[in-house]
Amino acid sequence: MNDTLLLLGFATTPLELVSFVLALITVALNIRQNHWAWLFAIISSAAYGFVFFESRLYGDMGLQLLFIAISSWGWYHWLHPKSGVPVLPVTWLTPRGWLGSAAGWLIGFLLISWLLSSTDTDVPHADGFLTAGSLLGQLLLSRKKIENWIVWIVVDILYVGLYIYKNLTLTAILYAVFVVMATIGLLAWRKAAPAAPDAMVLK
Template sequence: MNDPLTLFSLIHTSLLEIVSFALALVMVILNIRQSPWAWLFSITSAALYAVVFYGSKLYGDMSLQFFFIAVSLWGWYQWLFGGVSHHGVQISHLTPKGWLYSALAWMIGFVAIASFLRLFTDTDVPHIDAFLTSGSLVGQLLLSRKKLENWYVWIGIDLIYIGLYLHKELYLTALLFALFVVMAAIGLHTWKKSLASQTVETATP
């Protein structure tokens, strides 16, 4: 399933990458719509992409997929039963302290992952892989808690990922992440409107 094939005599890919691509697109669409079913597609897509990234020696990204699976299970629970009323978490803003903790987690994760990749793997892109892997961990955690700022994180990360995947000749995945940038911008706009509606409903007696 991970054997190479060529689409339209231009794009080198594999059936596994194509399936992962499709599942990831559905996942983001469902995230924008705040559907808990997004997490099921996240789990399946992550499991398949772990195999794709292993074949491309993107070990940081490969390991990230297993974290995505674990966080997706937690996020699924949060979206269904989290929050004070246990009816699911609501969209909210990240506090200044939350921004600080997120930045520190990103930095610490980057240093730890980059060190591991340099010492124990044969990857040729340890630093950018580590930076994006650590940032993706932060973005996924913010998404699971429905923090509006998760979309800003994903827009920045996805833009850089496009270049990395082009370098690795994962052209279909590079296209996917270009679509992710557009969809993240749509998600940001949609969630802002939902947050404004929540605020009005809360303020209405």
């Protein structure tokens, strides 16, 4: 059902291929600030959860479950912003938001790495660092913070190396494409945001 197949010379599985396509659609819709991106994010996360389980990337597998919860929350907030405006605006983090985000990434890294050390994964620290970073990126995305794209650029570059190491070649290619798409997203959202970076405090 999910046997290995060759695609353009790369080894993959039908499930990884489906996850690949869904993830591309998700990011493309996020760049356009289309709320249907969250639906594709939920489906893609569920599919990738199984892919990562088979590769013993338990941090990434657990992350997909969190992504599903955050995507549901983000979808609601994109459609029902508390500010009373019809659409949640794109905004920048304040210095306080930057500090809180960095601290959250560090704490998440230490906690997740510690938890993964008790499993049979061979990359607890890399998996923990990138899992924590991905969680931060998704949270910032759900609040339409421009900095989410900066986090994703850093995380996606590092994920390329991790997935090559885990022989998830197609997913490595996907994350290389994500680096380009995140850069496009950063540029597009900067045009849509207020000039002042202190327009909204991270909530």
